[in-house]
Amino acid sequence: MTEPDQMTIREMCDAFDVTPRTLRFYEAKELLNPIRLGTRRLYTRRDRARLKLILRGKRFGFSLEDIRQTLDLYDREGGNSTQLLRTWQLAQDRLAAMEAQRAELDEAIAELKAELEASAPAIESLKKAAAEAPEDH
């Protein structure tokens, strides 16, 4: 437990490399809801887990609204059963979407690699030329 249980907004910003504005913005959009000590925010372990998922989702190109919905997949704490089943279904969909994205990413990586290898010889000779006649800068 090197990490404290609650963190101030500043500590969060330093830990996750975001601005206070961003955290408040996410709160306004109901992606986070830190405890209030008087008027100040205190972020718990749960908020940190959620923020991590949020930032990851963003890197994958999801919108905050998309992310907001997926967050409930991780820490739902009850809710009625039909609601739970819908959440479950949504999770399946998300998973499928992510696996599709993974497949597409693999393809893209393969293509780029092929492109790189195809032009590798030309690059090599360029580097050699540069090494022999280094009068450019």
Added chain:
Amino acid sequence: MTEPDQMTIREMCDAFDVTPRTLRFYEAKELLNPIRLGTRRLYTRRDRARLKLILRGKRFGFSLEDIRQTLDLYDREGGNSTQLLRTWQLAQDRLAAMEAQRAELDEAIAELKAELEASAPAIESLKKAAAEAPEDH
């Protein structure tokens, strides 16, 4: 060659499920440059290849500006050598970024799967209950 060599803007839109506005916008941002027949646009095989890459990049969460730079990795047709070397370097970076993203995506998929499996039993019993007492709708 079931595909014609040049396509009108409408044909492109139908083929890629985008609006004319989007194609013109990408052109303004120098991601595409179709031939002009008089004032009209004609999109070639090359434009189609680029558009495919653009839309893919978007799904991965890249900005159009990011994508614009990466596009040159695929169909550079010359350029001076220092420029070429820089492009090469950029390609390496992109590749690394994509591989990092794939690693993160794998992790995310694994986590979501774990979450799903953990709550699978509860869901199963819910489904069973719903099957036995189907008086909700």
Added chain:
DNA sequence: AGCGCGCTTGACGTTAAGGTAAGCATAACG
């Protein structure tokens, strides 16, 4: 000649995701 359709440019509107600035409260520190 007139009509309509597809395309063009140009200008302005919109949404998401924050940035920035003003004004006030409170907490920590020398």
Added chain:
DNA sequence: CGTTATGCTTACCTTAACGTCAAGCGCGCT
């Protein structure tokens, strides 16, 4: 105990990536 840092809210500003709307051109048909 005054100053300095941290935090809060409210309000307006910005950028990317288009959407929407108006007005006009060219061309194929009748």
